Amino acid sequence: xxxxxxxxxxxxxxxxxxxxxxxxxxxxxxxxxxxxxxxxxxxxxxxxxxxxxxxxxxxxxxxxxxxxxxxxxxxxxxxxxxxxxxxxxxxxxxxxxxxxxxxxxxxxxxxxxxxxxxxxxxxxxxxxxxxxxxxxxxxxxxxxxxx
Numbered sequence: 001x002x003x004x005x006x007x008x009x010x011x012x013x014x015x016x017x018x019x020x021x022x023x024x025x026x027x028x029x030x031x032x033x034x035x036x037x038x039x040x041x042x043x044x045x046x047x048x049x050x051x052x053x054x055x056x057x058x059x060x061x062x063x064x065x066x067x068x069x070x071x072x073x074x075x076x077x078x079x080x081x082x083x084x085x086x087x088x089x090x091x092x093x094x095x096x097x098x099x100x101x102x103x104x105x106x107x108x109x110x111x112x113x114x115x116x117x118x119x120x121x122x123x124x125x126x127x128x129x130x131x132x133x134x135x136x137x138x139x140x141x142x143x144x145x146x147x
Contacts (some may be wrong), residue, residue: 039095043125044142050118051085051145053110062097076102081110085118088104099126108139 008043044058056079063069063076078089082090096102103124109117122142124132132142 010081016060028085037071039097040099040126042094042096042099042103042130044087044092044094045123045138046084046091046105046107046116047086047089047121048084048107049086049121051088052118052120053081053083054107055110056080056084056105056119058092058093058094058105059096059102060094062102070083071103077104099131103131104141104143104145104147105142106139106141143147 002087031079032120044056046054046056049055055095057077058078058080060078061076069076080090080092092105103126104126105122107120107122109115111117119135120140121135122133122140123130124142124144124146131144134140134142
């Protein structure tokens with residue numbers, strides 16, 4: 001059986017056309033996932049009106065979920081044991097995705113409970129803007145969220 005030149009050309013053109021069609025992506029009808037939230041620069045600044053050994057708890061990372069945090073809050077709240085004073089603040093920078101929920105710093109005396117303490121001060125900045133300041137005789141808490 002002999003194939004005419006026209007039939008051969010049509011067959012060849014059809015084969016080339018079919019092989020040139022791009023494969024369709026799997027479309028399950030769902031939109032792509034949203035992009036991750038923008039990260040925010042968070043700075044904690046803690047000081048006191050006089051030199052004192054202090055315990056500072058702060059949030060360094062966003063917990064993956066509230067339940068993870070509530071099962072073990074100290075896993076997400078490291079403690080710094082430092083001496084602070086008017087000219088010796090403790091400063092810590094981190095990055096959080098949701099500082100409105102998680103940005104927190106708390107300071108208290110690392111000395112004996114009956115030891116007279118100076119006034120503690122804390123400041124919380126997000127993306128270079130001071131969003132919270134606090135002070136207290138026995139400690140201070142700076143957080144956007146009410147705990």
